[in-house]
Every structure is written in C-alpha cells, then in structure tokens.
Amino acid sequence: MQIHSGQEVKMSEEKVEFQDVEVEVEQVTEEPKKKTSGDSVTKAINSLMSTLESALSGRGNTVMVRVNDEALAKLDMLVAAGICKSRSESAAFLLQRGIESSAKLFDRIASVTSQISKLREELLASVQEIDK
Numbered sequence: 001m002q003i004h005s006g007q008e009v010k011m012s013e014e015k016v017e018f019q020d021v022e023v024e025v026e027q028v029t030e031e032p033k034k035k036t037s038g039d040s041v042t043k044a045i046n047s048l049m050s051t052l053e054s055a056l057s058g059r060g061n062t063v064m065v066r067v068n069d070e071a072l073a074k075l076d077m078l079v080a081a082g083i084c085k086s087r088s089e090s091a092a093f094l095l096q097r098g099i100e101s102s103a104k105l106f107d108r109i110a111s112v113t114s115q116i117s118k119l120r121e122e123l124l125a126s127v128q129e130i131d132k
Helices: 037-056 069-080 087-101 103-131
Strands: 009-011 016-018
Touching: 037 087, 069 087, 087 103
Parallel strands: none
Antiparallel strands: 009 016
C-alpha cells in the first residue's frame, strides 16, 4: 500500500482514519505449486493417453496371437477400466508401450541387423567374384 505525499492520515489508538488516500494494490504472483500425487496421476494419465493415441493411429495391420490367461486378464482389465474399448485396442496399446520402453533394445537390434546385412552383401559379392 502506498500513501501519496500531501495526504493526511489521522491515527488514534482505537481506530485509523484515512482522508483522500489512494491505495495501490500490487498483484502478487503465486509461487509454483509443489508437485502432489495428483500431478503424478495426471502425468501418468496423459502418458497413457498419448501411448493409446499412438497405438491406435494407423492400425491397418492385423496380427493374430495366442495369449495365456494372465495376458488375457490384463487385456480385459484395460477394457473394464475404460482405458481401451476392446481387447484389440488393449493389445495394440500394450504392444506400443512395450516398444516405447524397449527403444534402446530396438536401436541396438537395428544396428546389428544393418551390420549383418552389409556382411551378407560383402559375402555374396565375394562368392560371385570367385564364380567368374
């Protein structure tokens, strides 16, 4: 609160009187909120929704799989919770999560597979040279 000069302020022990006083209010910004368990839940839900959207986009391929009772129960759990609409969506969702969580493994597999392909090409070229 600011009191501008030239304005009169009368004070007594019992009350304070202000005459012709301008009050300037400064807006105080809130401090960042501390993370709560609700924030963690929101983050987890957003992650699930992102994975689900990714898993369901461009789903034009069909794969038939057999699963054990435990896997079927997990697929059904996702449907019962309303996260997925069907077992098919549940399976696509879980496949996508597995792929995302194994990204380093898939990068390594791609690298080694590429090296194997190059070595096969070199071997084939060597065999063809011998046959000439």
